[in-house]
Amino acid sequence: MNPDINELYKEHGKYVxxxxxxxxxxxxxxxxxxxxxxxxxxxxxxxxxxxxxxxTYIYRITVNQSIDYIRKQQSLSSRAEKSxxxxxxxSKTKDDTLILDNLLNLxxxxxxxxxxxxxVGGFSQKEIARIMNTRTGTVKSRISRSIKxxxxxxxxxxxxxxxxxxxxxxxxxx
Amino acid sequence: xxxxxxxxxxxxxxxxxxxxxxAVRAHLAACPECGKVLNELQELRAxxxxxxxxxxxxxxxxxxxxxxxxxxxxxxxxxxAAGLAAVLIVSGxxxxxxxxxxxxxxxxxxxxxxxxSTIYDTDYYTNNYTISSNTLYxxxx
Numbered sequence: 001m002n003p004d005i006n007e008l009y010k011e012h013g014k015y016v017x018x019x020x021x022x023x024x025x026x027x028x029x030x031x032x033x034x035x036x037x038x039x040x041x042x043x044x045x046x047x048x049x050x051x052x053x054x055x056t057y058i059y060r061i062t063v064n065q066s067i068d069y070i071r072k073q074q075s076l077s078s079r080a081e082k083s084x085x086x087x088x089x090x091s092k093t094k095d096d097t098l099i100l101d102n103l104l105n106l107x108x109x110x111x112x113x114x115x116x117x118x119x120v121g122g123f124s125q126k127e128i129a130r131i132m133n134t135r136t137g138t139v140k141s142r143i144s145r146s147i148k149x150x151x152x153x154x155x156x157x158x159x160x161x162x163x164x165x166x167x168x169x170x171x172x173x174x
Numbered sequence: 175x176x177x178x179x180x181x182x183x184x185x186x187x188x189x190x191x192x193x194x195x196x197a198v199r200a201h202l203a204a205c206p207e208c209g210k211v212l213n214e215l216q217e218l219r220a221x222x223x224x225x226x227x228x229x230x231x232x233x234x235x236x237x238x239x240x241x242x243x244x245x246x247x248x249x250x251x252x253x254x255a256a257g258l259a260a261v262l263i264v265s266g267x268x269x270x271x272x273x274x275x276x277x278x279x280x281x282x283x284x285x286x287x288x289x290x291s292t293i294y295d296t297d298y299y300t301n302n303y304t305i306s307s308n309t310l311y312x313x314x315x
Contacts, residue, residue, distance in 0.1 A: 147179060
């Protein structure tokens with residue numbers, strides 16, 4: 001017997017929403033993706049054999065739908081503007097969210113999906129390969145490239161911040 | 175020798191063969207530079223693993239169950255098709271025999287005349303039909 005759609009949403013909804021949210025840097029688009037994923041799942045639920053096939057299908061549609069949304073959004077610059085608009089006020093979480101959005105915007109959508117499924121979804125490289133319909137080696141190299149790029153960016157930001165701090169100390173206020 | 179960032183990242187994730195993991199651990203104990211990179215990667219992972227946001231509260235109505243289509247035996251379709259074809263051919267011949275064009279004028283054929291004459295008293299030339307006495311008798315009875 002196939003599981004109930006609402007039970008599946010309880011189990012996977014949070015992860016689907018968070019992956020879509022990190023992919024798109026936008027909560028309303030993430031809600032749309034999340035809703036679409038489970039509506040699609042509902043129509044084809046009877047054709048699945050076993051939970052692992054359902055799980056793979058859920059995250060495959062999540063990734064594909066999110067990538068479609070990114071294509072529709074056209075440019076990364078408009079997404080960056082959006083994320084800056086969304087985050088106002090100063091708190092550590094909001095700062096971290098902004099940093100994460102900027103980091104994820106550095107990498108291409110396919111690699112972004114890989115790193116999010118790996119870190120947020122807790123999937124293995126093999127499972128990600130199945131979800132994204134690619135080879136495990138491709139997944140590993142996408143994750144490696146993303147990590148390298150993001151950590152280099154963080155390093156640069158850190159050195160920039162350190163330089164700014166030093167200048168503030170050295171230069172007296174007029 | 176220093177380890178690559180990505181190798182240290184997979185070490186942090188624990189996604190590595192046990193022998194390689196052991197080698198990295200031994201190296202980290204003696205290499206402060208790789209230790210520094212490891213700390214940076216830990217910071218990066220902390221940014222990536224922010225607390226999850228609650229998903230919107232959607233409720234999905236269970237999909238309406240569509241009744242399974244009635245399965246017919248595989249022989250039914252060809253037999254049905256052959257029967258339908260036979261009926262169409264016979265009716266085509268029948269209709270064709272009713273209306274035969276002669277010199278551009280459509281006339282009622284003899285066949286139709288014979289068929290209808292059992293029901294109607296027909297004047298062949300004027301096509302004036304009157305219900306026959308036999309039919310009337312059958313209807314009253």
